[in-house]
Amino acid sequence: MTARVALVLVSHSAELARGAAELAGQMAPDVLVRGVGGGPDGGLGTSLDAIQETLEEVLATLAEAAGAADGAPVAGGGVVVLGDLGSSVLTVEAALELDDTLAEHAVLARAPFVEGAVAAAVTAHGGADRDAVLASANASVGMFAAIGAAQSPEAGEATSAPPAEGSRTVTVRNPLGLHARPAALVSRKVAELGASVTIDGVDASSVLQLMALGATKGRELRVEATGDGAAEAVRTVAEMIEAGFGEV
Amino acid sequence: MTLDADWAERWVRRTAVAVADARDELTELDRQIGDGDHGENMDRGFRAVVARLDDAAAQPAGADERTVGDVLKLVATTLMSTVGGASGPLYGTAYLRAAKVSGRPQIDPPAVVAVLEAALEGVSSRGKATVGEKTMVDAWQAAVDAAEAAAADAGSEVDVLRAAAEAADKAATATIPMVATKGRASYLGERSAGHEDPGARSTALVLGAALAAALSGPASADPRGAA
Numbered sequence: 001m002t003a004r005v006a007l008v009l010v011s012h013s014a015e016l017a018r019g020a021a022e023l024a025g026q027m028a029p030d031v032l033v034r035g036v037g038g039g040p041d042g043g044l045g046t047s048l049d050a051i052q053e054t055l056e057e058v059l060a061t062l063a064e065a066a067g068a069a070d071g072a073p074v075a076g077g078g079v080v081v082l083g084d085l086g087s088s089v090l091t092v093e094a095a096l097e098l099d100d101t102l103a104e105h106a107v108l109a110r111a112p113f114v115e116g117a118v119a120a121a122v123t124a125h126g127g128a129d130r131d132a133v134l135a136s137a138n139a140s141v142g143m144f145a146a147i148g149a150a151q152s153p154e155a156g157e158a159t160s161a162p163p164a165e166g167s168r169t170v171t172v173r174n175p176l177g178l179h180a181r182p183a184a185l186v187s188r189k190v191a192e193l194g195a196s197v198t199i200d201g202v203d204a205s206s207v208l209q210l211m212a213l214g215a216t217k218g219r220e221l222r223v224e225a226t227g228d229g230a231a232e233a234v235r236t237v238a239e240m241i242e243a244g245f246g247e248v
Numbered sequence: 249m250t251l252d253a254d255w256a257e258r259w260v261r262r263t264a265v266a267v268a269d270a271r272d273e274l275t276e277l278d279r280q281i282g283d284g285d286h287g288e289n290m291d292r293g294f295r296a297v298v299a300r301l302d303d304a305a306a307q308p309a310g311a312d313e314r315t316v317g318d319v320l321k322l323v324a325t326t327l328m329s330t331v332g333g334a335s336g337p338l339y340g341t342a343y344l345r346a347a348k349v350s351g352r353p354q355i356d357p358p359a360v361v362a363v364l365e366a367a368l369e370g371v372s373s374r375g376k377a378t379v380g381e382k383t384m385v386d387a388w389q390a391a392v393d394a395a396e397a398a399a400a401d402a403g404s405e406v407d408v409l410r411a412a413a414e415a416a417d418k419a420a421t422a423t424i425p426m427v428a429t430k431g432r433a434s435y436l437g438e439r440s441a442g443h444e445d446p447g448a449r450s451t452a453l454v455l456g457a458a459l460a461a462a463l464s465g466p467a468s469a470d471p472r473g474a475a
Contacts, residue, residue: 041292045285045332048325048340086432090337090374094328097341 003031004066004077005124005133006058008106009117010051010092011037011084012044016113024117027184027207028125033117034058037088046091048098055079055095055102062105072105076129079106080120080137084113109137115208116140122184122207126191143208164198164224166234174247177216182245183207186237195225195233204237249462251405252354256319257301258461264294266453277446281433285333286446293331293339297323313353316363320347334431335447338371338384339454345370357399357408364392364412375430382428382440384447390419391455406462413452413459420448 007024011017017035025033036054039045062073073079083089089108096103107130109116116137123136172178178186187207190197199221202209215221221241225233249255267274267290275287300322320343328340345366350359368388377383394415398408421444428440431447 039332040330041332043332045289046336047332048328048336087332087334087337090334090341091328093374094337094340094344097344098325098328 002065003028003124003127004062004074005128005130006032006062006079007034007117007120007124007133008051008054008058008079008081009033009035009113010046010081010088011035011113012039012046012088013084014038014042016084020114020117023114023180024121027118027180028121031121031124032058032061033121046087048091048095051091051095052099052102055081055106059102059105071101076131077105078130080124080130080133081106081108082111082113082116082120082137083108107134109134111137111140115143118180118184118211119143119206119208122187123191125184126188140208143206143212165226165230166195166232167222167224168234168238169220169222170238170241172215172217172219172221172241174244175217176247177219178210178213178241180207180211182240182247183210185245186210186240189236189240190233193233193236194228195230196227197223197225197233197237199223199237249405249465250354251316251356251360251462253314253316253319254466255461256316256350258464258466259458260294260297260301260319260323262457262461262464263454264298266457267291267294267450270449270453274446274450277444277449280443281428281436281440282446283333283432286335286450289331289333289335290339290450293327293336296330297326300326315351315353316355317347317349317351320344320350320363334375335384335450338375338447341370341374342367342388343370355405357403357405360405360408360412361392361395361399364388364395368392377430380426381430382423382426382433382445382448383430384445384451386423386426386445387416387419387448387451387455390415391451406459409455409459409462413455416448416452416455420444420452423448 009017009020014037017037021033021035034054036050040047058079062077063071066074081092083092092108096106119140120133120137124133184207187205187210190205197204200213202213223234223238271287271291275284278284278286324340324343324347328336346363349362349366371388372385377385379386379389391412394411395408398411423445425441427438428434433440
């Protein structure tokens with residue numbers, strides 16, 4: 001665990017929380033992701049005590065990693081929390097209202113549970129600070145509209161983006177294509193590169209948009225880039241896709 | 249009638265009895281327009297509150313005099329920990345904010361109004377709800393308005409609590425024809441009309457218990473006494 005921002009995923013269901021944490025964690029192995037769910041009696045619901053315990057435990061882990069004597073995470077670090085339905089969100093808010101230390105280091109995102117968790121995890125994996133991870137989670141709600149626009153027939157003509165400074169068409173070689181893990185690899189790499197990269201028109205730094213392409217083996221993808229090191233970025237991303245992500 | 253920490257404890261214990269008695273009614277209301285767990289959740293929460301009050305009563309009294317806010321704070325944290333549904337953090341926040349304005353051994357009529365206002369503010373800010381959305385805010389707002397009017401008329405503690413309790417009861421009934429736009433019931437849209445909001449009904453029970461606790465006085469040990 002090297003990321004300074006951790007995620008806590010709060011659901012009505014213990015299994016949903018665990019599953020979402022597993023999914024997000026798989027895509028961002030450097031990030032501490034914890035799921036917490038279920039009511040005080042173990043059924044569906046939310047438990048303030050369980051949420052408080054998880055937040056305190058995660059903060060303690062971050063502080064330990066930071067080596068801070070005051071129990072605080074490193075600068076820019078902290079916890080981003082996602083909740084699923086009504087009472088999860090309300091209970092997290094209540095937990096933050098009850099405890100000033102938690103309120104200082106943890107922040108609640110307003111995002112779709114799964115998409116927000118995945119986007120936040122991948123952003124946190126890149127070493128981003130808490131505000132950036134929060135923004136990434138919150139922006140995930142817009143991905144449906146972004147994908148709709150990229151896939152609409154008029155998208156090609158309507159685009160006002162500058163002409164690509166590098167482009168290449170590649171064929172997906174691994175059987176499962178751009179599923180969660182490869183999409184995370186590509187988006188993390190793109191985030192490191194200076195250029196702005198698109199794959200079939202969608203933002204290649206967005207793991208959610210890449211996954212939503214549903215690109216499986218044999219699909220041809222157009223990789224384009226603009227900005228600093230555009231040609232290099234196109235080559236890097238194209239090679240990743242053509243190498244099959246170690247799955248061929 | 250003095251409203252002190254003992255009154256607050258009687259209020260809470262009476263609420264537990266009222267909620268237990270209405271458990272099936274609340275659950276049935278919630279089954280019609282929500283997820284059917286309001287009665288069970290509230291009953292579980294207030295049973296836990298009573299258990300913690302019993303524990304506290306068994307402990308030797310501290311050096312400081314107990315405040316109304318001490319009792320309400322205990323209710324807040326217990327409900328948040330044990331209710332499990334949305335009503336846990338909603339009621340929990342109401343009691344928490346109320347506790348913050350009642351950290352005194354006794355409260356007078358203006359302070360009762362302040363407690364109700366704080367509770368309303370807690371529920372509406374936590375639930376992001378306003379009046380007319382078929383939620384417990386409707387009952388809390390009506391109670392606050394009536395309590396303010398009673399206090400402005402130089403009413404006693406009992407007058408203020410009676411005004412609040414009666415207004416909350418009427419407001420709960422008035423949620424029946426409303427279409428829900430907040431909370432789980434809002435998923436039903438127009439079909440939510442024709443049913444009373446369970447949160448507004450439980451709010452009326454809570455405020456009814458506050459009045460009953462004030463009327464019963466410290467001598468009455470039976471929480472099921474005259475209401």
